[in-house]
Amino acid sequence: MFKRLSLPDAPAQKTVIVYFDGRQVTAQDGDTIAAALLSAGVEACRTTPVSGSPRGPYCMMGVCFECLVEVDDIPNVQGCQVLVKDGMQIRSQHGARRLG
Amino acid sequence: MKTYDFAVVGGGLVGSAIAYGLAKAGHRVAVLDEGDVAYRASRGNFGLVWVQGKGLEMPSYSQWSMSSASLWPSLSEELWDLTDVATQHQAPGGVHLCYSQREMDLRQADLTSLAKATGGQFDFAMLDHQQLREMIPEIGESVAGASWSRWDGHANPLYLLRGLHAGFLRCGGTFLPGSKVHRVHQRGDSFVIEREGERVQAERVVLAAGLGNRLLAPQVGLHAPLVPNRGEILVTERMRPLLNLPTTYLRQTGEGSILMGDSHEDVGFDEGTETPVLSHIAQRAVRALPALANTRIVRTWGALRVMTPDGYPLYQASLSHPGAFVACCHSGVTLAAAHAKRLAPWIAGDSLPSEIAPFTAERFDVQTVIPA
């Protein structure tokens, strides 16, 4: 859905490698998890606990709680509020959370 | 002015259960309720249908609770048939957790005397840590054991209220929300109930206005010395099933969220929450189920219990104003079935259920008992 603009005068950013459902995702230092997933073509990051319908990031400012993902075994993390870190294991969520 | 057979003042769990019972029996009933924001214990409670440990000083309370627990499945079923609202009632038994052998011993002594006082009707079992772990695999190491009773269960109190409310409407009841009733008086053979800009007339009136009964009861020759007692509750995000039976202060709802309570605070009419109290509830929950430590709290709230001086219910018919009744208690969920199926018929003219004979206000004049 989103691509990174090629900006000639942009300062070089450090590349950060994270994993989404085991798949390697190349992000940039300073990206939020939600931004990194959107740039990697991830559309839905979870299904709802009510009807199981797919959801993806919506507001990107911490209000809507749609971009919830499991991060390093901790479920229901707001992906738009947490920055990526090298080696981060991000997982999509399905329905209600498990103990983790 | 249209005259109803009954006017029920208060649209909370107590009023709605009575009104539903009356409407279902074919009476013309109006419920007068406040607006959207009021002291509403019914929206803030925990949702236990609970028997064990209740009525230690007054066995009839235990019997009344057991009667209601027994009637709960049929109430839940008929609300479902009538309204499609599921109360999520389940009675898998419930446990009260104990953290030391001493607590276990005290609990056992209390419940043994309760079993004796009820002629063996109330029964229970003590579970050691291992037995408890078989029921709740996630139970914490520091929990010594628990008392278990088959009488206990839980329901969604909000859906119960919605079901009673919808069932009442289905049975032809009239719901009159809007504002607080400030005056009730007898005129000839009927009662006039007054609130801002409105008067409602009914042959009989049931005061089920929770803490509001304090001011209304004396107007029809009744006495309701009630005080608020705050309980704070925390609720988590929705979780996969992990706690398949309710405990005294921790239960998993039908939606999957975990509810935890219950504080008892004498703070007047303050519905707020206090961080130290919330912290304490959280500590206790983590002690009971350590795996909950990284579960998220999405909301906390305080709600005011409707407490009589001894903590037991108050049901009374007025002698000076025949046709006026008062009903209040802090166990609107547990007692909902008894209120709909036994208290309502009494109000409509049947004989008094024997268990509730002691629950008149006269007992407060004689002695003060420590709240249950």
Next chain:
Amino acid sequence: MTTHDLVILGSGPAGMAAAATAVAYGITALVVDEQPAPGGQIYRSIESTPLKERRILGDDYWHGKALVDGLDDPRIDYRPGTTLWQLTRRLEVGLLQGGHASMVQARHVILAHGAMERPFPIPGWTLPGVMTAGSGQILLKSAGLAPSAPVVLAGCGPLLLLLAVQYLRAGIPIAALLDTTPAGQYWDALPLLPGALRNSRTLLKGLGLLAELRRAGVRHVRHVTALEAEGEDRLERVRWQCGNDPEWHCLTTPLLLLHQGVVPNTQVTRALDCAHDWDERQLAWQPRRDPWLATDVEGVAVAGDAGGIVGAKASAMQGQLAGLGAAIALGRVSEDKIHGEVKRLRRDLARETAIRPFLDVLYRPAVHWRLPEDETLVCRCEEVTAGEVRRMAEQGCRGPNQTKSFTRCGMGPCQGRMCGLTVSELLADANGQSVAETGYYRLRPPFKPITLGQLATAAEDTSG
């Protein structure tokens, strides 16, 4: 518990200006913000954005630099990545930083946590691929991310136009701009134009954006009256109707960005139980404030868009005013001494906000965008439809709290942020009463979820 003279929530224009103003009077300020960097949403990522070419984001964005620089002051304890989870009427402040919860005691609090986008409930708005214009702009500013295929923008309001222009300047194609501004609204707003001329700079900027879009030949569809997002498990198509024309138009697109203005985020002021008023012009709740921007809760002021939408420049002015109010409240200066300064500030503020009535009327979302049809989801978390909310009104629910307890509407993780305005308006409409009479959700802490483990240690911790 550590005591702080002044705690400021938010490091957008209002929060940054409040901090800079207050410290000049010898006050030390603790500034907390959930975001990783200062600037708020308006100046988001101003220090790190990869879009260094000033022309793309525009001069107004780069204006924020001076304010952000002002945060670098030894008297300001600026804590990014810090979430406010609790604030009591006794000014106990609950903070969550790096997974650690703590409580601090404030003597004075300035809430400057800004606005959020007005919910835009249309059929299909929960599909992945449907986002907000604000989110598009955040991705652009913070990560240099832009739509990878021609995007559809829909709705109304200055932010939508600004984003369209920023995309154009960055060379990003726009499939269509679906404008939901009702046909007659330009005429409704016209009488307010003379007042708006007092802030001609903003007015001209808006006209400039429209001209830029026109020159670029962007497909600008006006008077859109119905809008739907469609797709199986993600957005595939956007459909719309125009005016009274029954014909449906359709565009295939992977991304729809919605926007119909911004509204104050009242989550914290509601939980504090501040008095709020319904502003019929802005169609939003606002905390009630005195001329010093103080709420009816002793020691708590609200500055910037959190108190009513005024825009970035006016927010900074309000921040100054609230900062001066804090200095007076904390006994650092007398009101007489700063009389002249305050007078000038209020005059500038009046000039800056003179354009608001015009903008509010021009971009007022039409009633059918605020009262969706029965099948449309209103509460995204608990998946409650508009029809269900209307049924509750039929059953006697006068307000959102009874409706919430009967349907779970507003009980999910977002705690009503995404449905609250819609539910109040739906109930008001169905019950034939005003929104003010209908009221709003009763909110409670935590403002953001906090784990049991964090809460369990929060009361003991005094390190904050």
